[in-house]
Amino acid sequence: MKGKQLRALRDELISDLDLPTSATTELVCVRLCEVMAQRLQRDIRLRFDDLGHTGMSGLWAQTNDGVHVIIVTTTRSWLHRLLILLHEIAHMLCGHTPMQMQADESNKILFPDVSPEMLRILAGRTSLSPREEREADRVAGVLTRGLLDWARQRQQGNDPFEPSADDAVGRLSLQFGYSPQRSPR
Known part of the structure; x- marks a missing residue:
């Protein structure tokens, strides 16, 4: 996906x-x-x-x-969960092929208690190439920067996207260009 096309898709x-300005x-x-x-x-079924x-x-x-089933790990930070979800959604936007689940796997994963063994089985069957993973990372990065810009431009004091400066996700978001002190472009 070319840069101009990707930015248009992001926008x-x-x-x-x-999203309302109060979106979490x-x-x-x-x-x-x-x-x-x-x-x-x-x-699309989203599970944490x-x-x-x-x-x-x-x-x-x-x-x-x-x-489509997307499972995102439960992490302490909702921002980290969002970054993971954006990567999975980027695969969709890039037209990559999802892993196919058999009927018995589908039944087990769509119900509340997914066993660790079932998750290990599914993890071992992912078939995305390193090139597809890099492409998804690139698209997710552009989407992340766009969402962080949106969050920064909001006129609300309580910013649910604001990362704490001392965690890895906070450092990552700062690398993507988030700066609570920077004025909107």
Whole structure:
């Protein structure tokens, strides 16, 4: 995806989110999935689950009946969860192929208690190439910067996107250009 095309996609996606100025990071996560479901004309199920020792922070798969499932690890920070979700959504936007789940796997994962063993099985079956992972990272980075710019431009004192300066996610968001002191462009 070319830079100009990617920036247009970012702006369109952020506009489609139609977020209130009081939006929390959790609401942004939910709205991202709702907007992507509308774009794909498919059901998207978002779950936050402890991915434990699977070596993954996020997972995107598709059931036999076309339902997209995104699982994001439970981390202490909603900003970190958002970054992981943006990476999984970037795979969708890039047209990558999701991992396909068998019917029994789908039934187990769509219900509340996913076993760590099931998550390990799914983690071992991901088939995205290193090139696709880099492309998703690039797209997610552009989306992240766009959302952080949106958050910075809001005229509200309580900023749910504002990272704490002493955590890894905070340092990462600062690398993406977030600066609470910087004035809007």
